[in-house]
Amino acid sequence: MRQALTRAALVAWLTLLACSQQADEKLPPVSKQGGPLSVYVVNYPLQYFAERIGGEHVEVVLPAPVDIDPAYWSPGPETVAIYQDADLILLNGAGYAGWTQRASLPRAKLVDTSASFSDRSIALQDAVTHGHGPQGDHSHQGTAFTTWLDPTLASEQAQAIAGAFAGARPQHAAVFRAGLAALETDLRVLDARLAKFARSLGDAPILFSHPVYQYLERRYGLNGRSLNWEPDELPDEAMWWELRKLLPTHPARFMLWEAEPLAATRPRLRVLGVRSVVYAPCGNTPAEGDWLEVMLQNASRLESILKATERKSRS
């Protein structure tokens, strides 16, 4: 009833307005500029890239607590509200940080740093399909998201960040270009070291403690198999049995761990002929050093373990 009355009133007034309308087009005002860019990110690699590129012209914040994997962190509404007020919000993309799908974030401020290679993202193989209700089956299939483990993809993410910075602060575009160039140089060095390791490794099988190394595996053509072992948990007997079953067909000489495994795990693996090596994805702020240092340490550990296994093979 009320709607009908309102509509009738609207039409009545429009009738009376018929002669007096000549609208001028109004465009919204241009956004304000000035001060360092307030940049909020969803993980540490993006924070590192942003700080390298933006320098003093950006203020980069990663609100996730340091003891939590930002990929699975879910901020409360108050923290989301803080994200909303940032100048830019850097997303990793590839399904990383699922909370961003459940949050109200200003679209214009979002920067999907992996958009340029979305067609090259890796779909997870262990998706669960379920069906209920009239809509039939649907899958909760995901995408591998530790994109920065491939330095070439990390470089593309850095380019996206630099582009967003230049768009927001064009007056500092030269600074951002210089920061990007320096970062890309470091990434090329890292890529070269890992490529050299991969050439030395050849087709030798390796193990990944957890399925987070997909992009590393693809970039360097590693012959890897992923388990679902957590470094801070002791594998149960079923997991050991599965490993023993796997090793004859996939005789890996070492296993990459996200963090230092428990003291009891390492010797038991050695008994099976598998050495443990930490390759930290560094999704969150490291206790020491920065992202590049952690990645270079990862590379050093790979080089060391390869030499050690080669020495053992020769002996």
Add this chain to the structure above:
Amino acid sequence: MSGPLYLAWRYLLYHRVKTAILVTSIMLIVFLPVGLNVLVGQSAGELTARAEATPLLVGARGSALELVLSSLYFESDAPETTSYVQVTRMAQSGFAEPIPLYVRFYVRKHPIVGTTLEYFDFRGLRLAAGRRMAVLGECVVGARAAEKLSVAPGDSVVSSPESVFDLAGVYPLKLRVVGVLAASHTPDDLAIFIDLKTAWIIQGFGHGHQDLTRSGADAAVLSRERGRIVANASVVQYNEITQANIDSFHFHGDLAKYPVTAVIAVPHDEKSRVLLMGRYEAPDESQQIVRPSAVMNDLLSTILTVQSYVVAAILMVAVATLATAALVFMLSLRLRRGEIETMIKIGGSRRSVAAVLTSEVVVVLALGVMLAGGLTLVTSRFGSAAIRALLL
């Protein structure tokens, strides 16, 4: 006061009722066109400002008027939907900032507007209390809607089912009120704003339910085989999004294909506006782009004939009123023949008598015009508020 004027004034005072009727008639006949013009000018600002402040609208091909009324006034039936890919397409064009709208559901009679945070900045909407929505399931309520629904931050509202007979259709979702907007005296005051994704959850494109991969969900599972789980009808789906269950909410399929009723395009400049419009001019284009102000003007042009009838009616009434007033004066002269003769017999010249009678007419006209002027001033002062009260 001169003699003729004094006599005229005393006469009018003595015949109060007749004078009052004549003055009121004159006042109304002057006020109607003038006051109406003032009111029209003010309501023009009230009603078309929103259309003028909305540079462009993109939607599925169909009724442009329905698209504009639905997107600007939340009044029309939901127009044909387009897909979210149009938002991406517009953003990627680099010509305009897109603001999607999905206006389909209601809380009682209040429209639920699924949109993004940019809408608040675009419309210049300020918060009177609380904050903007941050996560799924939260809503921001317009000033009048909050008043009518008696809600404040911390309270909840429930979306209305589309049809009581469609048991398998859209089910109500409990929305948590996190903010109330300050009054803007626009249709936004009556609306309830949610994130676009929350609107899609009401629609049923996204949902949250118990984790079927866990052993505790066995009662709801019909079968598990090689990564495929078939659940029965007892699977618990949530009709409220809380901090405890929000992580279970997910969407199925390609979000780019999800529906929106319109996309507000905010061009970066005039050149971008023209170029963007050009993108939608291809003959095989499935979308339409409209300038709301042009659509509203078209609507006004269409109903111009009706308005001319109103003007003609007012003019006819004016002529009739003036004729009646003239008749009253003429009849009055006839009735007052004896009085006029008496004035002449006691020494009054014909000129003086004519001056007295003319003064009476002039005073009546002057009073009528002055009162009409006063009413016009009152209209210009309070007209806007009256229009808002009428429309909102």
